[in-house]
Amino acid sequence: MLESARSEEELEAEQAFLAEARVALARMYQEVEARDVPLIGGEDNDERFTNEANERAKRMRTQALLDLPEVPLFFGRLDYEAGAIEDIDRIYIGRRHVHDGNGTPLVIDWRARVSVPFYRATRSDRQRVMLRRRYGFSDVAELTGFEDEPMIGSGYADQADAFLRNEIERPRTGPMRDIVATIQPEQDDLVRAPLHPSVCVQGAPGTGKTAVGLHRVAYLLYTERERLSRGGVVIVGPNRSFLSYIRKVLPALGEVDVRQITIDELINQPAAASDDSEAARLKGDARMARVLRRALWSAVGTPTTGILYSKGSYRYRVHDYELADIVSALRESTRYAPGRNALAQRIAHAVLVQMEQRGESPDDRTQNAVARSKPVRAVLDTVWPRVVPEQVLWRLFSDAQFLAQAADEFTADERAALLWPKAPRSWKSAKWSGADTILLDELDDLIERQAGSLGHLVLDEAQDLSAMQLRALGRRCRTGSATVLGDLAQATTPWAAGSWDRVLDHLEKSDAIVAELDRGFRVPDQIIDFAARLLPQIAPTLGVPRGVRTVADALSIVSTDEPSFTDTLVAACKTALAGEGSVALIAADDQISPLYDVLAAAGLHPALLGATEDEMDTERLVCVPASLAKGLEFDAVIVAEPAHIVAAEPRGLHRLYVVLTRAVSSLQIVHTTPLPSLLS
Known part of the structure; x- marks a missing residue:
């Protein structure tokens, strides 16, 4: 909790202002909620769409104005020099705009241009700011104190780092919080990029x-x-x-x-099958884009006969070489499905030219009739047949000869890894993996362009x-x-x-x-420095990151024997739970369920990440499979058997780097197997 830099009276005044802002936000919500949505009469699609859009807009607006009791309405204040902002010398900055009902802003949205100095102003470039105030709040959004940063005068002390540290180290449970109160200048540059x-x-x-x-x-x-x-x-x-x-x-x-x-x-x-790691790697390779294109367009053949179209007593012939020229031109300029449709229309156009030469006056209806005629359909089915993505991919992974023709940039071993060991009888009975669904999506776009963006x-x-x-x-x-x-x-x-x-x-x-x-604002420097020992091998082109914080006893490594291993883990979790905030036990995927059972038997009431979507909301202690740790943060982390995490997958050292950098305050490593040599 931050100490008040002013008198108790001033803190009470700020708390009263917060209460006033909450009342104003509630009024804004009620005004929108009570407002009738104008409905347009009629039954046509445009009018129904407009009515639905208006209803949805109101629903979104009311949700956006809903006061979240655990979220402070403002987190900072700027006091400007006289005349810097018209009729205003002080603004409160928060997560959303709040006004008093008469147009006077009580809280300014952090995204507004006038709020930028809160993140950018410095003593050397104060941007007409006299004072910046940052507020401290409890987990239930109760205003507990504030710190001031005067931009002019003597006795200036930079409090930003202290405030940042306090906010980062504030214990947390449940989902990720926003960082709107502590955005740093280099982060703000990216947030506000066009x-x-x-x-x-x-x-x-x-x-x-x-x-x-x-x-x-x-x-x-x-x-x-x-x-x-x-x-x-x-x-x-x-x-x-x-x-x-x-x-x-x-x-x-x-x-x-x-x-x-x-x-x-x-x-x-939907994906109903799985691939081994080599097949998944190859299916994700950029070369597959060329392979799929060749496989699809191999269905288009070269006409060997012309067509004869009859209308009454007249006969109109389009020769095979004319058809071949049309097909060749379309292959270079269109997707597959539009190309098939265009082929029918161009054949029909060639027939219409002959009709006009005979003195007839054919129109669009005549052209469409020719395009749908039996001789033209016969050419399409032979030369440019209909296909669906599943047909192409099934043949590619079922027919070794076809795969070799389409995938000459892959080696023989790579093609063997792509082929199904036992191919389905047809594309309709095939079960597709997650990697396959991406290839089907590519083929779908090659056949017909996906709409919208x-x-x-x-x-x-x-x-x-x-x-x-x-x-x-x-x-x-x-x-x-x-x-x-x-x-x-x-x-x-x-x-x-x-x-x-x-x-x-x-x-x-x-x-x-x-x-x-x-x-690194979140992870202590000792932990980042330890994990960075892996970088020369896993990412040699990257520089070594640095943490802006050091935390006493942030890193500890415990070597134990097999009989004592689970007892040591239980003791480590109990010690972490005796403090504040969230705790995670992270282990290799095949180890996490048995360890969860051990912690549950010890009465620690852990949650198992991946079981449901709200595991991190329900318990302070979470058992995390290493494969799901990426992107998550916990106050305290206990890592079990790093060597097992490394051995579990081809890029195990990369996975270990992820696991080692999940802690905001403390990391404890418990192992019986020796650590990877880079960490020893």
């Missing part, structure tokens, strides 16, 4: 890259709401546990109309996405912009696309600005 071009953030552990991405969404919706409303905003996370962890940040900032989903949910093709796409943990996944995401954001977040050192999937240049190229956002965050 909609275009896209932004890519390489962020070391604890640098706040996820928070930057979420606050950037809130900022863009504030500045570009109408523009983004046409395509919508989507956040794509690595798994449901991660999305559950971040789900409350945007609503706390007043933004409730943002979809937060996984890539599998966005692609919307998102206004803005946020990709978190983007370093784990394959080239083919990135292409699928890029297709959904062709005209929109993107915020790409990740850390190359945390790339744990065998199919990871590689450098950020490659990632952005696959997304078709090669003009994006790439920025790096290397100051």
Whole structure:
């Protein structure tokens, strides 16, 4: 809890102002809730759409104005010099705008231009600010104190670092909190970056890259709401546990109309099978895009006979060489399905030219009739047959000869890994893996262009996405912009696309600005320094991140024998629970369930991450499989058997780097097997 820098009377005055602001927000909510939505009479689609849109807009507005009791309405104050802002010399800055009912603002939205000095003003560039005040709140949003930063005069003391440390170290349970009160200048630059071009953030552990991405969404919706409303905003996370962890940040900032989903949910093709790691890696390889294109277009043949179209006593012939020229031209200029339709129309046009030469006056109806005629349909079925994505992919993975023809850039061993050991009897009975669904999506777009584009796409943990996944995401954001977040050192999937240049190229956002965050605000420096011993092997091109905080006894390593292992873990969890905040036990996936049982038998009431979506809301102690740890933070972390985490998967050292950097206050490592040599 922060100490008051002023008298008790001044604190009481600030608390009274907070109460006044809450009353004003409740009134704003009630006014919108009571307002009737104007309905347009009639039954046509446009009128129904307008009525539904108006109802939805009211619903979104009321949700945005809903007061969240655990979220403070304001977190800072700026006192300006006289005349800096018209008729105002003091503003309170909060998560949303609140007014008194007569147009006078009580709280200014943190995204407004006038709020920028709260994050940017310094003593050397005070931006007409006389004083900056930061507030401390309890977990139930009770105002407990404040600290002042005078920008002029003697006796100035920089309190920002102390406030930042207090806020970061405040114990937490449950989902991720927003960082709107503690955004740092380098983070603010990215949050307030314009909609275009896209932004890519390489962020070391604890640098706040996820928070930057979420606050950037809130900022863009504030500045570009109408523009983004046409395509919508989507956040794509690595798994449901991660999305559950971040789900409350945007609503706390007043933004409730943002979809937060996984890539599998966005692609919307169910997966019923699984691949081994080599097959999954190859299916995610960028070379597959060329393979799929060849496989699809191999269905288009060369006409060997012409067609004869009859109308009454007249006969009209289109020769095989004419058909071949039409097919060749279309192959170079169209997608598959539109090309098939265009072939029918161009054949029909060739017939209509002959009709006109005979003195007839055919019209569009005549052309469409020719295009649908039996001779033309026979050519289409032979030369340019209908296909669906599943047909193409089934043949590709079932027929070794066909795969060899389409995938000559793959080695023989790679093609063997792609082939099904036992192929399904037909494409209709095939079961597709998650990697297959991405390939089906690529084929679907090759057959017919996907319509529409998102206004803005946020990709978190983007370093784990394959080239083919990135292409699928890029297709959904062709005209929109993107915020790409990740850390190359945390790339744990065998199919990871590689450098950020490659990632952005696959997304078709090669003009994006790439920025790096290397100051770890969340993870203590001792822990970052320890985990960074892995970087020369897992990410040799990255610099070593530094933490801005050191915490006493932040890191401890306990070597024990097998009989004492579980007892040591139980004791470590009990010690962590004796303090405040959230506690996680992280272990290799195949170890976590037995360890959960051990902790439950010891009466510690753990939750198991991945069992439901609200595990982190229900218990302070959470058992976390190493594969689900990415992006999460806990006050105290106990890591069991790092060597087992490394051995569990091909990129085990990358996974261990993730696991070691989840702690905000303390990390304890318990092991019986020797640590990896880089950490010893």
